Amino acid sequence: MYLSRRRKPTFPIVANLKTNRATGKQAALILELACMQNKIEVTFAGDHVRVIADGDKDYRFQNRLWREISETCEENQCFRILGVSHTTTPLEAVEGYDTARIFRELNIDNRYRLAWVETNPESRSMTEFIATVLANRGLPGRLFDTKEEARIWLFKPDEEITNVDH
Numbered sequence: 001m002y003l004s005r006r007r008k009p010t011f012p013i014v015a016n017l018k019t020n021r022a023t024g025k026q027a028a029l030i031l032e033l034a035c036m037q038n039k040i041e042v043t044f045a046g047d048h049v050r051v052i053a054d055g056d057k058d059y060r061f062q063n064r065l066w067r068e069i070s071e072t073c074e075e076n077q078c079f080r081i082l083g084v085s086h087t088t089t090p091l092e093a094v095e096g097y098d099t100a101r102i103f104r105e106l107n108i109d110n111r112y113r114l115a116w117v118e119t120n121p122e123s124r125s126m127t128e129f130i131a132t133v134l135a136n137r138g139l140p141g142r143l144f145d146t147k148e149e150a151r152i153w154l155f156k157p158d159e160e161i162t163n164v165d166h
Contacts, residue, residue, distance in 0.1 A: 037088070042068040044076045048154060051083035059095045063102055070106040080154050083116040084147055087123035096130045100137045113161075114141040115150035 038055030042065075049072050053065050073079050091099075103109075118127040127143055134141040144150035153161075 040065050040068060042072045044072055044078060045082075047078070048080040048082050049073055049076070049078055051081060051085075053083060053085040053087075055087070056089035057087050057091045057095075058089075059091070059098055062091065062095065062099055066099075066102050066106055066108065070108055073112065079112045081112060081114045081116075082147070082150055082154055083114070084119065085116070085123075085127070086119045087127070088120070090123040090126035091130070093126075093129065096126060097133055099130050100133050100139055103134065103139045108139065110138075110140055112140045113154060115144055115154040116141060117144050117147050117150050 038057070038061055039052060040061075041050075041052040043050050049069060051065075051069060053061075055061075069081060069083075073081070116127065116131070118124045124143075131141050131143045142150075142153065144153065
């Protein structure tokens with residue numbers, strides 16, 4: 001289930017079933033969707049885009065999350081993003097690599113300043129891995145321990161951001 005500022009929670013496979021009976025593959029997908037608890041909230045907060053991305057993560061979640069973020073940034077011409085997540089099931093490593101491809105497809109580039117906080121210590125290593133992948137490809141993103149640290153960095157003047165900071 002995905003929650004967003006634009007859409008109500010949906011279970012697309014369930015909505016497309018014409019009968020009450022599901023094939024084994026459909027039933028497995030319905031069960032998987034029911035077990036995955038995710039939340040995506042992307043809102044324009046005046047001087048930045050605020051993101052909450054909680055729950056189980058997979059490629060579909062990442063793709064949807066970054067599409068909503070890029071749409072909101074483009075609509076509001078605001079490219080400062082403060083993201084906070086509590087990941088219960090992190091991405092697999094190969095899906096972490098795919099984040100860089102998603103960024104390129106969505107034209108998420110150095111116009112963006114992305115400050116992210118992962119509140120679940122057990123999921124932090126995968127978020128660090130993704131931040132490293134992005135940095136190695138010259139894409140934006142920095143991981144912080146607290147929302148306060150992230151906010152301070154996010155609003156630093158550009159001339160105060162060094163290569164180490166970006």
